[in-house]
Amino acid sequence: MTKPLVTILDDEPAIRTMLADALEDAGFRTIGFGRAREFEAALKHQTPDVCLVDLSLPDTDGLTVVHKLALEKGAIVIIISGRAKVQDKVTGLELGADDYIIKPFDPAEVVARIRARLRSSKAEPQSSNSAIFNGWVAHFDSYLLVDAQGVETPFSHAEGEVLRLFLNSPKRLISRSQMQQSLGGAAGESFDRAMDVRISRLRTKLREDPKNPQLIKTIYGAGYIFLGDVSWT
Structure with a gap:
């Protein structure tokens, strides 16, 4: 190895x-x-x-x-x-x-x-490096989001960690503390703000309406829920 x-x-x-x-x-x-x-x-x-x-x-x-x-x-x-x-x-x-x-x-x-x-x-299953959800394909080996027309949008490793966390737990509440435990880093203002920025960027790349996102929903005071239907390939 x-x-x-x-x-x-x-x-x-x-x-x-x-x-x-x-x-x-x-x-x-x-x-x-x-x-x-x-x-x-x-x-x-x-x-x-x-x-x-x-x-x-x-x-x-x-x-x-x-x-x-x-x-x-x-x-x-x-x-x-x-x-x-x-x-x-x-x-x-x-x-x-x-x-x-x-x-x-x-x-x-x-x-x-x-x-x-x-x-x-x-830690996540490495046999499945691509996920299909709501007209999108996320390729974690090449760090690309691909839409239904084949248009590619790159995402960072840090954004990919957050996206994979959501795709592995669709339609389940993920709290801030769970995100911190899964992604590492010290809990606190800097971690919370970094997560806010990464989620905002993911929403932009997924062409979500920032005022009414349909895939990554914020549950105020609790965390986030990813509402897509996900399959791994």
Whole structure:
């Protein structure tokens, strides 16, 4: 079995080395980059399983990198940053990051968070990577939504986690606490806002009326219900 590949984008060589040593000791493959340009060039040739991204980079804002990764690559994206303000964390999660770790950190925590994210992404039945519902097909191997006319709309890994959760439990109430337990991350304002953004984006991609969505219904004070008829292929 091929070891999972983790890319590390951080301009501090000592941090890249520390993370690489911890991850390789834990059974991962790693590649490190000090600049976003080198990182993005490498991604044209391979897609990692997990991307660790610092926000303070010498050639671009790390948030821009996070957003592109979430939209284009389908990899698990974890921010590692010295920015400790709640708003920075919320913004990172809203732009598509799956997790946010504040510097300074224990490398063992990073390894544990990565393993948890990989377990979460593999916890659902992998024999069924496409779901059909209400005129749509969701392809979780290619991160694409396809409508009845064949028009393709990409979704991020983070959006895919939420969508798969709904499609695996159609017509059942899913509470915020259940979402937090299933998707990981610390409960609180940043998690709630990140979920609101991901669900809003899914509704937009599914062309839902924001004032009266028919598929993903909000049950105020309780959670959400997905009302579609779902079959897995």
